[in-house]
Amino acid sequence: MLLFPAVFDKLAGLHAKNNFAFALVVGNLFPNPDTATTQDNSNIQSLINGNIDVPLMTYFVLGNKAFPPAVVQRLESADDEICHNLYFLGKRKVIKTSEGIRIVCLGGQLDPGIIAGESKDKYPPYYSETDTKILRGAKTADILITNQWPAGIRARSKVQFHADEEPLAQQCLTDLCATIKPKYYFSTSGGTFYEREPFFHTPSEETDGLYPITRFISLASYGNEKKQKWIYAFSLDPTASNPITVPAGSTASPLSLSDKKRGVQDNHESSGLVYEDNHGGRRPHKRRRHERRGPPTAAECFFCLANDNVATHLITSIGDNSYMTTAKGPLPMPTTFPELGFPSHLLIIPLIHQPTLAAMDEDDRHATYEEMQKYRSAMNSMLKSRAGGEYGSVTWEVSKSNLPHTHWQYLPIPADFVRKGLVEAAFKVRAEQLNYPSFKSIDVGDGFEESSDFFRVMIWNPDHPEDQFSSFILRFDEKIRFSLQFGREVIAKLLKLDTRVDWHDCGQTQPQEEADVAGFKEAFKQFDFTEDYKGTRPRPTPTSLLISQLPDPGITKTRIPGQKLWITALKGWHSKQRSSLVSPRLDYQSAGTLSFCFDIEGIFITPKTPLSSRVFEECEDRILSDWAGVFRSEC
Ligand SMILES: [Zn+2]
Numbered sequence: 001m002l003l004f005p006a007v008f009d010k011l012a013g014l015h016a017k018n019n020f021a022f023a024l025v026v027g028n029l030f031p032n033p034d035t036a037t038t039q040d041n042s043n044i045q046s047l048i049n050g051n052i053d054v055p056l057m058t059y060f061v062l063g064n065k066a067f068p069p070a071v072v073q074r075l076e077s078a079d080d081e082i083c084h085n086l087y088f089l090g091k092r093k094v095i096k097t098s099e100g101i102r103i104v105c106l107g108g109q110l111d112p113g114i115i116a117g118e119s120k121d122k123y124p125p126y127y128s129e130t131d132t133k134i135l136r137g138a139k140t141a142d143i144l145i146t147n148q149w150p151a152g153i154r155a156r157s158k159v160q161f162h163a164d165e166e167p168l169a170q171q172c173l174t175d176l177c178a179t180i181k182p183k184y185y186f187s188t189s190g191g192t193f194y195e196r197e198p199f200f201h202t203p204s205e206e207t208d209g210l211y212p213i214t215r216f217i218s219l220a221s222y223g224n225e226k227k228q229k230w231i232y233a234f235s236l237d238p239t240a241s242n243p244i245t246v247p248a249g250s251t252a253s254p255l256s257l258s259d260k261k262r263g264v265q266d267n268h269e270s271s272g273l274v275y276e277d278n279h280g281g282r283r284p285h286k287r288r289r290h291e292r293r294g295p296p297t298a299a300e301c302f303f304c305l306a307n308d309n310v311a312t313h314l315i316t317s318i319g320d321n322s323y324m325t326t327a328k329g330p331l332p333m334p335t336t337f338p339e340l341g342f343p344s345h346l347l348i349i350p351l352i353h354q355p356t357l358a359a360m361d362e363d364d365r366h367a368t369y370e371e372m373q374k375y376r377s378a379m380n381s382m383l384k385s386r387a388g389g390e391y392g393s394v395t396w397e398v399s400k401s402n403l404p405h406t407h408w409q410y411l412p413i414p415a416d417f418v419r420k421g422l423v424e425a426a427f428k429v430r431a432e433q434l435n436y437p438s439f440k441s442i443d444v445g446d447g448f449e450e451s452s453d454f455f456r457v458m459i460w461n462p463d464h465p466e467d468q469f470s471s472f473i474l475r476f477d478e479k480i481r482f483s484l485q486f487g488r489e490v491i492a493k494l495l496k497l498d499t500r501v502d503w504h505d506c507g508q509t510q511p512q513e514e515a516d517v518a519g520f521k522e523a524f525k526q527f528d529f530t531e532d533y534k535g536t537r538p539r540p541t542p543t544s545l546l547i548s549q550l551p552d553p554g555i556t557k558t559r560i561p562g563q564k565l566w567i568t569a570l571k572g573w574h575s576k577q578r579s580s581l582v583s584p585r586l587d588y589q590s591a592g593t594l595s596f597c598f599d600i601e602g603i604f605i606t607p608k609t610p611l612s613s614r615v616f617e618e619c620e621d622r623i624l625s626d627w628a629g630v631f632r633s634e635c
Pocket of ligand 1: 301302303304352354404405
């Protein structure tokens, strides 16, 4: 049976039942001109002559083979139309169909030889990186079609792919897909079909905090031996908004932008601080020094609550501008400070993803620094109440412009060490041994006036008020290979915990971690200044508190007095997603001075910092259970 009548007959049968809007041919439509038989050529000719019925509007792209000369001739003379209902989309094209579907396509194989820029010619099956960059300018797409695969597309997927030959994958296509976030991404893979789990792109301002979803589908060729899927029907609503949560069965995006990745893990590992990804198990411990990548995005950052792998069970308190978490692999043991009974190694972390405090906007910087100091004082108060004058504290920070996300580390220290000046001396001596610049006794506040990177240590003497401290600064530049372990190393020596310098050697099981966190929270409870910990409301879990951070502006938003909860209601918008949340029409009046009234067809909650899907879901559940009842009763 000949290809064209067979394929188009099949299509006609399906179309009769389903009434499709259009069809897309995503691989090679025509036989390879080098190997085409006489019969193939006459078949092509009958197509061109209109002797083969194409049952519905069908677009085709350029595969990895050149078009036969007769086809090129026809396309040139007939404005990309082969015959009735059969159109060439083009090698590199952005189009909108009459149904309003936006299609972006790029045919052919990457030709590194096209160095100078875009591929000029429309028919040869090669493209350049510049072509992909031009297409990135499309910004969005409903459908993306490329002949080659995007690099890394199978990462994070559990779907098996047993191909005779793995399709060639290109990083520039990864960048393209990550930029335009198509709803569907079609490609081809020889004799094998592959459909990945849908994946979601990280919510951002650009996506209105929603989750764009991409479905990657790679079709097998027609007539393949293993009878793998070569035709695929799908429905697409170009007006549908992106989901507000992650759909079941989807994964995080496997695509990492080539110019945006720098080893967040590397940085964190070498700083020895936190949150190792225990779930994927794909990351080697060794630093890969040859890899040069950009700073991590908030979604990749292990200090950002937007990261799916943030160890939420370690979070002990969340404020308006910063949060506090116990350290993974703490330097002290639960027995190091017997009066406490837990390691008390805390990290105070800004909610905003910035390398230094100084890098933040003025308002954020002031508020963040102030609150971090407040946490430090509150911790000191906790020490005093627990252990009298037994312990002072030491807090340090590496303020370095190429680190992903600044933070402070806090540790109790025996009071005598502080009183005798041993803490200060330990830092100075070690700095000297390492040929670092010397420490200056100065308080640089939020660091805004500083023109270089610096290491800061703040020492609290329990004989002084809790908010006081002596501050020492070691300024350094790129000529100094400053060890991110410096603070931990000095304190480890001082506390005779030399064997625990490397946090990897201090691993705890999750139950141990949870026990330490519980011990700490109990001790800190009365000193935690974050509002929600006061009053009669049951203490919420840390994740549910996240949602109470300030949201970005929505269409309607207001604040429920007495509660740190903001609600954004979008009129008649994503009713599909959330129609069951509350009754469709609802007037709500708050008890206090602020009152508001609107049609709720959905409650939409947007935190200021993007949350990971997991955290978001936890928050959402919490919000729903907390507030749905209120809304119903007011109704
Ligand atoms: Zn971050």
